[in-house]
Amino acid sequence: MDWKIRKNEYNQEKIAEDGNRFLIGNGYMGVRGTLEEYEKEQLVAINLAGIYDQVGEQWREPLNAPNGFFGFLEIDGKPYRLPAETPKSHFVELDYRNGICKRETCFRTGRGDVILTCERFVSMKKVHLGVIRYRIRANFHADINLITGIDADVWDINGPHYKRISMDEESMLNISAVSEEKEYQVSVVADERTEFPCEKRNYQERLKSLRIINFITDINREYCVDKFFAVYTSKDTDDCYRMAKDEVLQAVAKGYETLLSEQKEAWEEIWSNAEVLIEGDEKSMEALNYSTYHLASIAPRHRKSLSIAARGLSGQTYKGAVFWDTEMFMLEYFLMTNPSVAKTLIRYRIDTLEGAKKKAKQYGYQGAFYAWESQEGGFDACSDYNVTDVFTKRPMRTFFRDKQVHISAAVVYAIARYIEVTGDQSILEEGAVETVIECGLFYYDLLLQRVGKEGYEIHDVIGPDEYHERVNNNGYTNRMAKYTFQVAVQLMNQVSDEDKIATAYPLEELKKKFEEAGEKIYIPQPNGNNVIPQFDGYFDLEDTTVEEVRSRLLDPKEYWGGAYGVASHTQIIKQADVVTWLAMFPADFSKKVLLDNWNYYEPRTEHGSSLSACMYALLACRCGMPQEAFPLFMKSASADLQGGGKEWAGLVYIGGTHPAAAGGAYMVALKGFAGLEFQNGKVYVRPNLPKHWKSMKFKIMYQKQQYEIEINEQKTEVRAIKKEAL
Numbered sequence: 152m153d154w155k156i157r158k159n160e161y162n163q164e165k166i167a168e169d170g171n172r173f174l175i176g177n178g179y180m181g182v183r184g185t186l187e188e189y190e191k192e193q194l195v196a197i198n199l200a201g202i203y204d205q206v207g208e209q210w211r212e213p214l215n216a217p218n219g220f221f222g223f224l225e226i227d228g229k230p231y232r233l234p235a236e237t238p239k240s241h242f243v244e245l246d247y248r249n250g251i252c253k254r255e256t257c258f259r260t261g262r263g264d265v266i267l268t269c270e271r272f273v274s275m276k277k278v279h280l281g282v283i284r285y286r287i288r289a290n291f292h293a294d295i296n297l298i299t300g301i302d303a304d305v306w307d308i309n310g311p312h313y314k315r316i317s318m319d320e321e322s323m324l325n326i327s328a329v330s331e332e333k334e335y336q337v338s339v340v341a342d343e344r345t346e347f348p349c350e351k352r353n354y355q356e357r358l359k360s361l362r363i364i365n366f367i368t369d370i371n372r373e374y375c376v377d378k379f380f381a382v383y384t385s386k387d388t389d390d391c392y393r394m395a396k397d398e399v400l401q402a403v404a405k406g407y408e409t410l411l412s413e414q415k416e417a418w419e420e421i422w423s424n425a426e427v428l429i430e431g432d433e434k435s436m437e438a439l440n441y442s443t444y445h446l447a448s449i450a451p452r453h454r455k456s457l458s459i460a461a462r463g464l465s466g467q468t469y470k471g472a473v474f475w476d477t478e479m480f481m482l483e484y485f486l487m488t489n490p491s492v493a494k495t496l497i498r499y500r501i502d503t504l505e506g507a508k509k510k511a512k513q514y515g516y517q518g519a520f521y522a523w524e525s526q527e528g529g530f531d532a533c534s535d536y537n538v539t540d541v542f543t544k545r546p547m548r549t550f551f552r553d554k555q556v557h558i559s560a561a562v563v564y565a566i567a568r569y570i571e572v573t574g575d576q577s578i579l580e581e582g583a584v585e586t587v588i589e590c591g592l593f594y595y596d597l598l599l600q601r602v603g604k605e606g607y608e609i610h611d612v613i614g615p616d617e618y619h620e621r622v623n624n625n626g627y628t629n630r631m632a633k634y635t636f637q638v639a640v641q642l643m644n645q646v647s648d649e650d651k652i653a654t655a656y657p658l659e660e661l662k663k664k665f666e667e668a669g670e671k672i673y674i675p676q677p678n679g680n681n682v683i684p685q686f687d688g689y690f691d692l693e694d695t696t697v698e699e700v701r702s703r704l705l706d707p708k709e710y711w712g713g714a715y716g717v718a719s720h721t722q723i724i725k726q727a728d729v730v731t732w733l734a735m736f737p738a739d740f741s742k743k744v745l746l747d748n749w750n751y752y753e754p755r756t757e758h759g760s761s762l763s764a765c766m767y768a769l770l771a772c773r774c775g776m777p778q779e780a781f782p783l784f785m786k787s788a789s790a791d792l793q794g795g796g797k798e799w800a801g802l803v804y805i806g807g808t809h810p811a812a813a814g815g816a817y818m819v820a821l822k823g824f825a826g827l828e829f830q831n832g833k834v835y836v837r838p839n840l841p842k843h844w845k846s847m848k849f850k851i852m853y854q855k856q857q858y859e860i861e862i863n864e865q866k867t868e869v870r871a872i873k874k875e876a877l
């Protein structure tokens with residue numbers, strides 16, 4: 152395996168998909184895998200983490216920075232740019248071991264050929280920095296203008312976001328832009344280094360700060376131009392322009408080679424904890440490590456409190472918002488490979504507790520109701536009309552925001568799992584206990600008791616399967632509420648009398664209430680066929696097939712859920728729901744029940760969300776069926792490698808990378824195939840490898856100790872290797 156993916160042909164139809172596939176990132180910014188000459192029409196984006204802005208009444212979304220990678224070639228006075236030109240040859244390659252994206256294009260001109268090679272990365276060591284090396288070679292005396300610059304005419308879904316743009320007449324290229332709503336400043340400064348005779352001239356075009364580098368080529372000689380740019384925003388510093396300038400000056404002084412070796416070192420450090428070696432199946436090994444490359448590229452290492460959006464740093468789709476994806480699907484990867492990132496993700500939820508309390512209050516509830524689509528401060532970006540109907544072009548009333556109450560339990564799960572896996576209790580003093588109590592209070596307030604019935608119920612919710620809205624007693628939701636009560640009691644038991652929480656909350660009373668609620672909450676049980684109803688009345692819905700439901704669509708972009716959705720009145724579900732519950736809590740039922748539910752629900756699942764396949768794969772492993780798990784694992788691991796996922800929900804574009812699927816694939820590999828488990832401070836593996844996997848080797852962190860795990864046909868070994876602070 153060479154840790155590279157490569158595409159040899161040029162295909163305009165795949166511009167959006169390749170933008171995701173060849174993405175590079177460092178947690179601060181994500182740069183879509185687009186070509187240097189591309190502009191907003193080709194969905195170029197330097198997507199910034201955790202900084203949002205709103206234009207008018209449109210959806211608030213993260214900012215894209217002015218593009219410091221912008222540049223193109225003029226040969227003998229004529230521009231040569233894709234997609235307008237047809238290249239003689241072309242390839243794009245991502246070295247995902249080192250986070251480096253390379254393209255090489257041969258342009259045929261009337262006088263000969265010119266080859267342009269660009270190699271670029273965003274520094275993992277200096278997260279504000281982007282670096283690119285251009286190499287140009289011609290087989291004739293070409294008159295070359297390399298036009299390089301910064302392009303502030305950026306791609307926006309609900310923009311344009313910059314109301315003021317300024318460029319200083321300085322020797323360095325620069326653009327400072329001020330955002331519409333919050334007046335955030337984003338400054339980008341760029342400069343380059345050339346070591347051959349050439350003429351340079353700066354100029355400005357509308358929204359672009361540009362430089363022409365002119366030279367005449369010797370035949371077959373290579374000309375190298377190294378460009379460096381830095382991005383700072385007013386969320387980083389009060390003086391972002393100066394900081395960006397300083398960063399570029401330092402980068403120019405260091406030079407490309409040094410920055411490149413720093414980049415490789417930083418990525419080696421990541422892989423030294425994160426690589427998963429699989430013998431006997433290169434494809435799986437590539438798909439899995441490529442998936443986790445994406446997780447590592449979007450991990451917030453530069454801040455103490457920040458989370459990851461559902462589409463990572465691949466653009467503004469899903470409003471750059473944080474969903475349950477982070478806690479339930481991505482967290483495990485960070486716990487195993489870099490627990491301090493896991494803590495950063497959790498701190499984001501603790502720090503947005505006020506937002507969650509506000510949202511609960513808005514709906515008339517106590518406690519913390521976390522945002523379904525969380526942005527800065529826990530603001531819920533999810534609108535009441537989150538899908539546009541393809542027929543009427545009208546926004547449809549959706550209930551994700553108000554009814555997907557299982558989100559708060561995901562936060563509780565993350566906290567409890569973090570404590571269990573890291574052994575780090577410090578999070579409790581940073582607000583984790585309050586967070587869990589407030590989530591408990593929220594679920595407590597949702598409980599209903601029907602006259603003449605035992606037990607508490609939760610009505611009018613949406614479970615993970617979004618196609619069925621406003622259902623009663625969704626099994627997953629009730630089970631997660633029960634879990635929340637239990638974790639809350641457990642954490643309250645750890646609080647000492649002197650603790651300020653002991654004065655802020657009536658702990659004894661709450662413990663009693665939550666204990667009782669945890670015992671009495673109604674958990675749907677298997678029917679005569681061992682199958683658990685996803686919600687009350689689920690089995691009364693039309694029992695049909697995914698193909699049949701698909702054949703009823705009048706438009707391929709039509710939304711399957713909602714009032715008139717083709718799936719709403721059927722048992723066809725969007726994604727793992729009961730199965731997510733069982734994959735998480737396999738001890739709740741016998742293996743036979745797990746298996747019967749898998750067999751019932753799998754054929755009834757559209758897998759219309761990239762969060763689905765991994766949960767089925769995980770449960771298949773729990774049922775001792777690694778062969779059934781394998782294709783679902785590959786589906787999850789290949790979500791971005793293969794592309795082809797859903798790009799539309801109604802008329803809303805939802806394309807981008809799929810970090811939850813990546814995290815899900817990682818969980819299947821470790822928890823499913825390797826059978827990794829922790830019990831009472833010990834690490835266990837109960838392997839369940841697919842038949843053709845000869846061996847598996849990986850490292851994990853558990854309670855401040857790193858372990859190396861090796862599974863092969865002869866032996867299964869768990870070796871403690873080094874102690875590590877968080």
Ligand code: BGC
Nearest residue numbers: 461474475476615617760762
């Ligand atoms: C899924 C959700 C998920 C969201 C973001 C939706 O399509 O149904 O479960 O959280 O996408 O990935």
